[in-house]
Amino acid sequence: MNSDPVVLITGATKGIGRAIADRFAATASELHVVARNQEDLNAMKSALERPGLSVDIYCADLSKPEEVSGLVAALQDRLPRLDVLVNNAGVYLPGSLLEEDADNLRYMMQLNVLSHYEITRGLASVMPSGSHIINMASVASRKLFLGKPSYSISKHAQATMVEAFRYEFRPRGIRVTSIMPGPTWSASWEGVSFPESRLLNADHIAEAVWSAWSLPPEAVMEEIVIRPFDGDIE
Numbered sequence: 750m751n752s753d754p755v756v757l758i759t760g761a762t763k764g765i766g767r768a769i770a771d772r773f774a775a776t777a778s779e780l781h782v783v784a785r786n787q788e789d790l791n792a793m794k795s796a797l798e799r800p801g802l803s804v805d806i807y808c809a810d811l812s813k814p815e816e817v818s819g820l821v822a823a824l825q826d827r828l829p830r831l832d833v834l835v836n837n838a839g840v841y842l843p844g845s846l847l848e849e850d851a852d853n854l855r856y857m858m859q860l861n862v863l864s865h866y867e868i869t870r871g872l873a874s875v876m877p878s879g880s881h882i883i884n885m886a887s888v889a890s891r892k893l894f895l896g897k898p899s900y901s902i903s904k905h906a907q908a909t910m911v912e913a914f915r916y917e918f919r920p921r922g923i924r925v926t927s928i929m930p931g932p933t934w935s936a937s938w939e940g941v942s943f944p945e946s947r948l949l950n951a952d953h954i955a956e957a958v959w960s961a962w963s964l965p966p967e968a969v970m971e972e973i974v975i976r977p978f979d980g981d982i983e
């Protein structure tokens with residue numbers, strides 16, 4: 750593992766993405782972070798930048814294919830190399846297949862799957878042997894949650910894509926890890942009736958990501974499933 754890695758994190762300003770950024774900020778030489786809200790990105794840059802660490806911010810809506818392509822082009826120009834790619838941006842929209850807005854599944858397939866696909870393919874050429882791709886999947890990648898079937902569909906697709914990438918990146922010496930968290934405290938859980946302690950803390954996920962990266966290159970954590978001790982919330 751490189752001791753001062755160049756790291757890219759999508760969906761980095763809040764929740765799990767922000768916790769991962771904070772975890773890597775202590776050692777990374779460059780953090781490249783993506784989200785939609787420019788003010789949050791500016792605030793993050795001010796909070797994390799220090800001598801020895803540059804924080805480059807990219808404002809892009811990854812639910813829009815043209816903005817994903819623009820982001821990939823900008824990163825290809827700007828990145829000398831990339832050691833850690835964290836495809837984290839994703840959204841959960843509740844509903845049922847028969848009743849939900851017909852755009853729900855399309856939106857989540859674009860953001861949760863296709864943006865990761867484009868970014869991974871687009872940046873593969875700047876990732877050296879020894880680098881690491883980490884995708885934020887979910888326990889919904891392996892299990893159907895009846896209150897959010899379209900989310901489960903998108904996360905199943907994402908996990909299968911990551912597995913395929915793992916085989917394709919292996920000859921290049923690049924490790925691929927799928928993180929599958931259970932319910933984790935973030936804005937999407939605001940207003941729920943149970944205590945915050947019933948959910949994972951985003952720092953738990955960041956620690957799992959860090960552990961995966963910290964392993965020597967001859968070992969790979971392929972999948973990490975992490976749940977609250979009391980299990981899922983259906």
Ligand SMILES: NC(=O)c1ccc[n+]([C@@H]2O[C@H](COP(=O)([O-])OP(=O)(O)OC[C@H]3O[C@@H](n4cnc5c(N)ncnc54)[C@H](OP(=O)(O)O)[C@@H]3O)[C@@H](O)[C@H]2O)c1
Pocket residue numbers: 759760761762763764765766783784785786787789809810811812837838839840841860885886887888929930931932933934935936937
């Ligand atoms: N929280 C959970 O319970 C849980 C459980 C399992 C898996 N996950 C997965 O973990 C990942 C992060 O979830 P989270 O709960 O930490 O999310 P979150 O707290 O809602 O934060 C989402 C981050 O992604 C950015 N983002 C959202 N939509 C975007 C878009 N269209 N384009 C670019 N950036 C976008 C947000 O910033 P802007 O709003 O400024 O764009 C923010 O930085 C997702 O892939 C999610 O499926 C979450």
